[in-house]
Amino acid sequence: MLPPILVAGLDGRSLLLEAPLLRREGHPVEELPSAHELFATLAAQRACRLVVLGPRLPDLSMAEAIRRIRNSSLTRHVSVLAILPTGEPEDLDGAVLEAGANAVIRRPLEQQSLESWLAKLLAVARRVEARVPVQGHVVGTPKAEASGHFYGLTRNLSVNGMLLASPVRLAHPDVELEFGLPDSRPGLRALGRVVREAPEIAWPYLGYGVEFLFIPEESIVTISAYIERAVLASLQRISSAPIYSTLRREFWVYEILKPIQGPDGWQAEIRRAAREAWRPGATGPFYVVLGRSPEDALVQARGFIQRHG
Numbered sequence: 018m019l020p021p022i023l024v025a026g027l028d029g030r031s032l033l034l035e036a037p038l039l040r041r042e043g044h045p046v047e048e049l050p051s052a053h054e055l056f057a058t059l060a061a062q063r064a065c066r067l068v069v070l071g072p073r074l075p076d077l078s079m080a081e082a083i084r085r086i087r088n089s090s091l092t093r094h095v096s097v098l099a100i101l102p103t104g105e106p107e108d109l110d111g112a113v114l115e116a117g118a119n120a121v122i123r124r125p126l127e128q129q130s131l132e133s134w135l136a137k138l139l140a141v142a143r144r145v146e147a148r149v150p151v152q153g154h155v156v157g158t159p160k161a162e163a164s165g166h167f168y169g170l171t172r173n174l175s176v177n178g179m180l181l182a183s184p185v186r187l188a189h190p191d192v193e194l195e196f197g198l199p200d201s202r203p204g205l206r207a208l209g210r211v212v213r214e215a216p217e218i219a220w221p222y223l224g225y226g227v228e229f230l231f232i233p234e235e236s237i238v239t240i241s242a243y244i245e246r247a248v249l250a251s252l253q254r255i256s257s258a259p260i261y262s263t264l265r266r267e268f269w270v271y272e273i274l275k276p277i278q279g280p281d282g283w284q285a286e287i288r289r290a291a292r293e294a295w296r297p298g299a300t301g302p303f304y305v306v307l308g309r310s311p312e313d314a315l316v317q318a319r320g321f322i323q324r325h326g
Contacts, residue, residue, distance in 0.1 A: 087117035
């Protein structure tokens with residue numbers, strides 16, 4: 018199962034509005050009643066990668082809660098998205114950012130802005146791909162009359178779909194799929210729909226991006242567990258890279274880690290901490306950029322800091 022998104026300090030109306038978007042990638046949303054409950058849950062669930070905070074915490078101020086998250090080696094790995102009601106003081110935005118939040122969004126929320134930050138901080142955030150490379154055999158059955166089976170390959174996989182290498186042209190968009198994953202039982206099933214042609218798949222195969230329309234419960238549990246293992250392994254590999262350079266910008270100190278090679282290019286992680294609390298290596302996550310080469314990844318990292326720092 019994918020790791021939860023932890024939520025604290027939002028009123029019931031706020032959570033009702035945000036929860037559908039937060040859950041859209043398959044992550045459960047877990048609401049916690051206080052900052053101390055949040056800290057305990059974070060320490061116990063090291064797989065958690067995103068906390069959504071509001072100012073309605075009964076035991077700590079919002080800024081102090083974020084500061085404690087960043088100061089603890091057990092919790093500083095998570096990304097923090099702060100959501101503030103319209104009536105909160107204007108200077109709270111700066112205080113929350115200075116404490117260590119990755120982003121602050123004000124109400125009334127713009128769905129595009131919220132989705133953009135969710136993409137940065139969770140779905141594609143830190144460029145740890147939820148769509149993981151995998152070489153697996155696929156048996157496909159197009160949902161059309163008088164059509165037979167075909168035998169293809171999956172090149173990568175997520176809980177939402179796969180990149181399919183097919184030996185035949187798919188004239189009908191819907192296809193039943195049966196496939197296996199390394200170190201898991203065979204016979205995983207899904208009903209998919211072709212949403213794009215994928216020219217990155219080389220001859221003799223034809224490439225298709227397939228979105229899953231339905232996955233049986235037993236199959237989605239296996240797929241989610243496989244992806245989570247791959248994501249955590251990638252996180253550990255990225256986090257072990259040494260610091261390449263350090264930049265100061267306003268009240269933040271940014272660390273750019275030495276680029277490492279991933280399945281789709283060179284990745285350079287950006288970390289940051291408030292200037293007053295900064296110590297080498299004691300920083301929290303901010304983002305991971307992707308480049309065609311180590312040098313390009315470093316250029317992309319510096320550019321991202323200039324745009325979003």
